[in-house]
Amino acid sequence: MAVLEVENLKTYYYLGKESVKAVDGVSFKIEAKETLGLAGESGCGKTTTAYSIMRLLPENGRIVQGTIRLGDEEITALSEEEIRYLRWRKASIIFQYAMNAFNPVLRIGAQIVEVIREKEGVSKEEARATVSDLFDEVGLEPKRQRDYPHEFSGGMLQRAIIAQSLACDPMLVIADEPVTALDVIVQNKILDLLRKLQEKYELAVLFITHDLSVVAENCHNVGIMYAGNLVEVGSAKAVFKHNLHPYTSKLIGAFPSVIGEKKRLQFIPGTPPNLLNPPAGCRFHPRCPYAQDICKEKEPMYREIKQGHYAKCHFAGELSFEVIE
Amino acid sequence: MHILNESGAVSARTSVGTRRYIAQRFVQTIIVWFMIITLNFIIFRVMPGDPRQALLGEGIPPELRQAIVERFGLDKSLIEQYFIYLVNLFQGDMGYSFSHFGEPVWKTIFDFRFANTFILMGASMAAAIIIGIVVGVIAAARRDTLIDTGSTVTFLVAYAMPVFWIGLLMLMFFGFQLGIIPLAGTITRGYVHVNFLDYWRDYLWHMTGPWIVLTLSFIGGFYLIMRDSVLDVFTQDYILAARAKGLKERTILFGHAMRNAMLPMVSVVAVNLPYLISGAMITEFVFSWSGLGLLTYHSVLSVDYPVLQGIFLFLASITVFANFLADVLYLYLDPRIRY
Numbered sequence: 063m064a065v066l067e068v069e070n071l072k073t074y075y076y077l078g079k080e081s082v083k084a085v086d087g088v089s090f091k092i093e094a095k096e097t098l099g100l101a102g103e104s105g106c107g108k109t110t111t112a113y114s115i116m117r118l119l120p121e122n123g124r125i126v127q128g129t130i131r132l133g134d135e136e137i138t139a140l141s142e143e144e145i146r147y148l149r150w151r152k153a154s155i156i157f158q159y160a161m162n163a164f165n166p167v168l169r170i171g172a173q174i175v176e177v178i179r180e181k182e183g184v185s186k187e188e189a190r191a192t193v194s195d196l197f198d199e200v201g202l203e204p205k206r207q208r209d210y211p212h213e214f215s216g217g218m219l220q221r222a223i224i225a226q227s228l229a230c231d232p233m234l235v236i237a238d239e240p241v242t243a244l245d246v247i248v249q250n251k252i253l254d255l256l257r258k259l260q261e262k263y264e265l266a267v268l269f270i271t272h273d274l275s276v277v278a279e280n281c282h283n284v285g286i287m288y289a290g291n292l293v294e295v296g297s298a299k300a301v302f303k304h305n306l307h308p309y310t311s312k313l314i315g316a317f318p319s320v321i322g323e324k325k326r327l328q329f330i331p332g333t334p335p336n337l338l339n340p341p342a343g344c345r346f347h348p349r350c351p352y353a354q355d356i357c358k359e360k361e362p363m364y365r366e367i368k369q370g371h372y373a374k375c376h377f378a379g380e381l382s383f384e385v386i387e
Numbered sequence: 388m389h390i391l392n393e394s395g396a397v398s399a400r401t402s403v404g405t406r407r408y409i410a411q412r413f414v415q416t417i418i419v420w421f422m423i424i425t426l427n428f429i430i431f432r433v434m435p436g437d438p439r440q441a442l443l444g445e446g447i448p449p450e451l452r453q454a455i456v457e458r459f460g461l462d463k464s465l466i467e468q469y470f471i472y473l474v475n476l477f478q479g480d481m482g483y484s485f486s487h488f489g490e491p492v493w494k495t496i497f498d499f500r501f502a503n504t505f506i507l508m509g510a511s512m513a514a515a516i517i518i519g520i521v522v523g524v525i526a527a528a529r530r531d532t533l534i535d536t537g538s539t540v541t542f543l544v545a546y547a548m549p550v551f552w553i554g555l556l557m558l559m560f561f562g563f564q565l566g567i568i569p570l571a572g573t574i575t576r577g578y579v580h581v582n583f584l585d586y587w588r589d590y591l592w593h594m595t596g597p598w599i600v601l602t603l604s605f606i607g608g609f610y611l612i613m614r615d616s617v618l619d620v621f622t623q624d625y626i627l628a629a630r631a632k633g634l635k636e637r638t639i640l641f642g643h644a645m646r647n648a649m650l651p652m653v654s655v656v657a658v659n660l661p662y663l664i665s666g667a668m669i670t671e672f673v674f675s676w677s678g679l680g681l682l683t684y685h686s687v688l689s690v691d692y693p694v695l696q697g698i699f700l701f702l703a704s705i706t707v708f709a710n711f712l713a714d715v716l717y718l719y720l721d722p723r724i725r726y
């Protein structure tokens with residue numbers, strides 16, 4: 063059974079009478095021991111997907127349709143108190159801006175102890191011992207528990223955040239751009255650590271990033287999002303080598319895999335659509351070189367083209383892109 | 388400024404920089420205090436009216452007048468008088484009251500009046516701060532609900548009403564009509580208290596009126612700052628993180644949001660101390676609470692310059708040192724601040 067199963071999820075933000083269709087019909091699943099990388103341009107709905115799973119949407123955000131199964135619970139309909147109970151027990155999240163995820167006036171250890179005690183009902187000493195083990199695991203000196211967040215460097219904070227995310231033995235860890243704010247060397251160390259811990263604890267990981275090279279190295283499966291839609295999902299190999307969606311192909315083309323300057327997404331002409339009023343039909347059609355008349359009118363189905371390889375394009379499997387290696 | 392070393396560590400809690408900062412602030416404080424002492428001297432020399440007149444009254448024989456003038460050095464130059472003032476001050480001598488049978492100013496202020504003011508103000512501030520903080524946090528968490536709007540309106544009205552007006556209403560209604568609070572004083576006149584406890588019961592009963600009035604007038608400011616501050620804290624990422632961790636709302640509010648939101652409060656209390664004290668003075672006057680406020684009032688009426696000088700000096704000193712303490716306290720409340 064999948065750890066996380068998202069079915070036709072639609073999450074909108076309401077601005078007066080208008081709605082921002084930030085996530086509009088997204089489906090995917092993640093098994094234990096598996097990492098799904100979710101990639102796409104800024105503003106395509108990655109964080110909104112993550113917040114929907116944690117049920118952490120801001121006041122004006124609402125899940126309007128779809129189901130989210132976390133283990134054996136369907137969570138979209140749970141009450142606030144029920145979901146509060148599940149948070150950190152079943153799923154934890156590493157935020158996009160990890161530096162700010164700890165309260166600056168409380169000791170780091172105390173903030174992890176706090177969640178362990180809340181969830182497991184253990185004594186302070188037991189919780190502290192757990193934190194020591196976790197710190198050890200992520201490569202921090204256990205005595206640094208007593209430090210305040212500002213006394214940690216960026217990389218150390220990220221390690222502490224990872225330790226915290228594992229504190230209550232979750233099935234799923236959502237990592238929202240966990241390394242974006244770090245320099246490359248530290249990035250690699252943190253990514254290695256995440257991979258190691260994932261294997262050890264058999265975690266399901268939803269790894270969000272807009273850096274495809276990070277996805278390629280760290281994820282078993284890949285999902286590509288565009289303007290609130292999941293346009294392609296498949297194994298990393300399938301998506302990178304035999305991609306089915308024109309957007310995926312363009313996105314990969316914008317990331318030369320050889321060492322060199324990263325020219326992020328500069329090769330895709332046009333800009334992502336305004337999600338208040340997305341284009342009819344296929345949302346990518348204004349920018350798609352393969353667009354036909356049908357693309358402007360009819361929204362493509364999200365369908366399985368090959369075993370385990372899905373795409374949302376009328377012509378998926380029929381187009382051939384130059385394969386980039 | 389601290390520098391992150393290899394492991395990112397700064398053990399700055401008791402760092403040299405911090406100690407130097409405290410020392411610097413202390414020196415500043417002393418300088419400001421000295422300026423206040425000087426100003427306090429000048430103000431009372433340039434005030435209209437000859438204190439000798441007030442002291443001696445009419446029809447005093449010239450020889451006696453001369454003797455007194457010499458005894459107090461009133462014939463000396465201002466500079467000389469200033470140094471005498473300084474020397475005396477540092478010996479704890481603030482002169483003699485004109486009106487309280489010539490008792491030392493020190494005694495007039497500190498014998499019991501300061502204690503009365505201190506207890507009344509302390510109790511009112513404690514109540515106002517606690518209520519202001521707790522209700523402020525709850526109102527922020529329940530923003531735009533009845534609780535929020537209701538408490539904001541209530542406290543704003545209490546805040547905006549003049550203290551003497553609430554005081555008088557209180558006296559008229561609860562004191563005069565219902566007779567459940569005493570009309571004046573700190574204890575029942577002529578009543579012989581059977582023991583210490585009985586004395587306190589009587590004292591606290593007399594304090595009810597001024598305490599409620601003062602608390603009401605203080606809450607508004609604390610409440611509004613707290614509510615605002617908490618709303619600001621709510622937009623911080625660590626609050627979202629605390630929610631993601633599935634902590635109880637109570638823990639998030641009082642364990643995280645309140646702590647951070649309280650930081651601005653420390654300096655607000657220190658900076659507003661003179662304003663708070665003036666509220667207390669008016670309240671004392673309304674309820675004839677024998678503290679520094681009532682003393683100020685009577686001293687102004689009887690042109691008792693030495694006592695006024697003493698009171699002003701004392702209040703200004705408290706304010707200056709409270710600000711110094713607030714700065715030091717900040718260092719310990721907010722671990723990010725290091726010098």
Ligand SMILES: Nc1ncnc2c1ncn2[C@@H]1O[C@H](COP(=O)(O)OP(=O)(O)OP(=O)(O)O)[C@@H](O)[C@H]1O
Nearest residue numbers: 075082084103104105106107108109110111120337
């Ligand atoms: N509270 C909100 N109210 C209205 N619109 C919002 C709100 N939060 C996000 N949005 C919009 O929803 C869309 C999706 O945002 P989201 O944060 O999920 O994107 P993202 O893929 O995580 O982007 P990034 O890579 O920049 O983090 C964006 O267009 C954003 O402007």
Ligand code: SF4
Nearest residue numbers: 344347350357375376
């Ligand atoms: S459906 Fe049409 S517009 Fe959309 S990606 Fe496929 S070819 Fe392009």
Ligand SMILES: [Mg+2]
Nearest residue numbers: 108109110158
């Ligand atoms: Mg994001």
